[in-house]
Amino acid sequence: xxxxxxxxxxxxxxxxxxxxxxxxxxxxxxxxxxxxxxxxxxxxxxxxxxxxxxxxxxxxxxxxxxxxxxxxxxxxxxxxxxxxxxxxxxxxxxxxxxxxxxxxxxxxxxxxxxxxxxxxxxxxxxxxxxxxxxxxxxxxxxxxxxxxxxxxxxxxxxxxxxxxxxxxxxxxxxxxxxxxxxxxxxxxxxxxxxxxxxxxxxxxxxxxxxxxxxxxxxxxxxxxxxxxxxxxxxxxxxxxxxxxxxxxxxxxxxxxxxxxxxxxxxxxxxxxxxxxxxxxxxxxxxxxxxxxxxxxxxxxx
Amino acid sequence: xxxxxxxxxxxxxxxxxxxxxxxxxxxxxxxxxxxxxxxxxxxxxxxxxxxxxxxxxxxxxxxxxxxxxxxxxxxxxxxxxxxxxxxxxxxxxxxxxxxxxxxxxxxxxxxxxxxxxxxxxxxxxxxxxxxxxxxxxxxxxxxxxxxxxxxxxxxxxxxxxxxxxxxxxxxxxxxxxxxxxxxxxxxxxxxxxxxxxxxxxxxxxxxxxxxxxxxxxxxxxxxxxxxxxxxxxxxxxxxxxxxxxxxxxxxxxxxxxxxxxxxxxxxxxxxxxxxxxxxxxxxxxxxxxxxxxxxxxxxxx
Numbered sequence: 001x002x003x004x005x006x007x008x009x010x011x012x013x014x015x016x017x018x019x020x021x022x023x024x025x026x027x028x029x030x031x032x033x034x035x036x037x038x039x040x041x042x043x044x045x046x047x048x049x050x051x052x053x054x055x056x057x058x059x060x061x062x063x064x065x066x067x068x069x070x071x072x073x074x075x076x077x078x079x080x081x082x083x084x085x086x087x088x089x090x091x092x093x094x095x096x097x098x099x100x101x102x103x104x105x106x107x108x109x110x111x112x113x114x115x116x117x118x119x120x121x122x123x124x125x126x127x128x129x130x131x132x133x134x135x136x137x138x139x140x141x142x143x144x145x146x147x148x149x150x151x152x153x154x155x156x157x158x159x160x161x162x163x164x165x166x167x168x169x170x171x172x173x174x175x176x177x178x179x180x181x182x183x184x185x186x187x188x189x190x191x192x193x194x195x196x197x198x199x200x201x202x203x204x205x206x207x208x209x210x211x212x213x214x215x216x217x218x219x220x221x222x223x224x225x226x227x228x229x230x231x232x233x234x235x236x237x238x239x240x241x242x243x244x245x246x247x248x249x250x251x252x253x254x255x256x257x258x259x260x261x262x263x264x265x266x267x268x269x270x271x272x273x274x275x276x277x278x279x280x281x282x283x284x285x286x287x288x289x290x291x292x293x294x295x296x297x298x299x300x301x
Numbered sequence: 302x303x304x305x306x307x308x309x310x311x312x313x314x315x316x317x318x319x320x321x322x323x324x325x326x327x328x329x330x331x332x333x334x335x336x337x338x339x340x341x342x343x344x345x346x347x348x349x350x351x352x353x354x355x356x357x358x359x360x361x362x363x364x365x366x367x368x369x370x371x372x373x374x375x376x377x378x379x380x381x382x383x384x385x386x387x388x389x390x391x392x393x394x395x396x397x398x399x400x401x402x403x404x405x406x407x408x409x410x411x412x413x414x415x416x417x418x419x420x421x422x423x424x425x426x427x428x429x430x431x432x433x434x435x436x437x438x439x440x441x442x443x444x445x446x447x448x449x450x451x452x453x454x455x456x457x458x459x460x461x462x463x464x465x466x467x468x469x470x471x472x473x474x475x476x477x478x479x480x481x482x483x484x485x486x487x488x489x490x491x492x493x494x495x496x497x498x499x500x501x502x503x504x505x506x507x508x509x510x511x512x513x514x515x516x517x518x519x520x521x522x523x524x525x526x527x528x529x530x531x532x533x534x535x536x537x538x539x540x541x542x543x544x545x546x547x548x549x550x551x552x553x554x555x556x557x558x559x560x561x562x563x564x565x566x567x568x569x570x571x572x573x574x575x576x577x578x579x580x581x582x583x584x585x586x587x588x589x590x591x592x593x594x595x596x597x598x599x600x601x602x
Contacts, residue, residue, distance in 0.1 A: 265590065
């Protein structure tokens with residue numbers, strides 16, 4: 001059984017803290033860190049790691065514990081929404097395990113985070129305790145700063161573990177189970193955050209845009225902006241369709257796409273799709289890829 | 302040690318013959334057929350297979366023998382240059398073996414084809430016996446029909462194995478050793494073969510075009526044409542640069558690119574390059590590909 005975990009921590013500036021988070025995670029035997037991405041504008045890092053389910057849950061807990069020790073959200077200013085020092089901890093089935101089988105593991109992890117670290121935990125995605133909580137955007141609405149009031153006003157915003165109070169420095173943490181997704185940022189040449197937000201609204205599913213696309217507009221310190229996308233199913237909506245749609249919508253506002261970026265890792269098939277599309281390949285499929293075919297006949301890599 | 306062999310046979314219309322060629326090759330233990338591509342316009346098929354060097358040489362011989370039995374070049378009309386029923390048999394090192402180490406294996410294969418099948422053999426690529434013979438275009442100049450006269454007139458065109466006479470029905474065979482290449486066809490909407498040829502001349506290295514690109518213009522039965530490319534090193538000249546250059550050159554003649562096609566297999570990195578280019582990805586590398594990273598930490602596929 002192989003599980004991936006892609007925690008997002010609210011630290012993207014102090015490299016030594018990012019390294020400490022990585023090390024806490026990598027200290028668990030049987031866990032391998034696959035990628036670390038940090039962004040000073042977002043003031044956020046994303047660590048991708050994998051291993052057996054129990055080892056991954058242990059490593060995730062140690063990462064969260066390190067974040068609680070090292071990160072003080074009261075001084076945290078970044079361009080990405082967040083509710084906690086360890087903002088979101090998704091578990092992703094890669095092989096030999098289902099989404100449903102990961103739910104009790106996520107619940108146990110969430111409970112441990114509350115019990116041992118005193119950080120209230122929301123369950124989201126497949127692990128959510130109500131339909132609206134499946135969406136991270138619902139859980140995170142109001143951010144760290146607005147969360148205490150949201151909890152006061154609405155019991156639907158109470159955490160799954162812990163009382164309706166945030167941890168003073170570490171806020172709260174969302175722990176969830178979800179299928180693999182691609183985190184994909186598209187850069188715009190406009191400094192106007194309202195344009196980036198309008199483009200994001202038109203591109204995302206909830207605004208009548210592309211299926212399986214979540215998107216927000218974000219301001220960068222360079223003076224430019226970004227449409228930050230979570231692509232839930234690249235087989236339904238390929239990366240190139242996201243890019244082309246952002247280009248189209250940006251053009252309406254006189255803005256241009258200057259580039260894009262993968263956050264974390266990307267499945268190889270999502271890249272093949274792009275090559276197939278832009279080259280206009282006829283008769284293409286995974287069976288045309290040398291390494292895939294060699295792997296299939298057991299001479300892999 | 303892993304070797305790939307990509308023989309091109311002059312049969313792209315009778316599927317039962319293509320299957321017989323495949324079966325002859327696959328009959329050797331330790332050999333796996335990875336891909337079979339056939340094209341009725343070219344009247345040609347390309348079988349990609351791999352295995353240990355000696356098994357691959359044995360399978361290649363059986364494939365050539367089957368081609369000699371089944372294919373009569375006197376009745377063969379296709380749009381692609383060829384000198385033989387088994388036109389060209391390249392050996393390609395994939396792992397644990399060098400180009401130089403494959404040369405004696407290619408020579409032994411060539412000699413066996415002559416001795417047991419009576420088909421004269423030219424060695425090309427790394428196995429060539431003179432610098433000009435490294436190029437397949439030199440070896441193949443004049444095609445099956447013109448080869449007897451070329452041999453008569455010029456001892457530089459004599460085969461490496463066998464006398465300067467072609468086999469009456471099977472012509473001659475080029476056996477060689479080369480690095481991996483990508484066979485890539487770009488479709489043009491023009492019916493004018495001269496346009497496809499002019500585009501090919503401008504795109505290929507010998508015409509001052511792109512490094513490591515061989516290209517010819519080819520007429521298709523659909524009335525359209527094609528620029529048929531061999532891309533010798535996709536790290537120097539990526540696929541997308543070939544496509545974009547063909548587009549540019551075709552535009553000068555008022556022609557448009559309508560699509561493209563990989564013949565045989567393509568290394569995954571060549572596809573990643575295209576995705577990186579067209580998405581305008583910042584900070585991309587093989588380390589961003591999930592399956593590659595999993596393989597590196599020994600959880601591959």
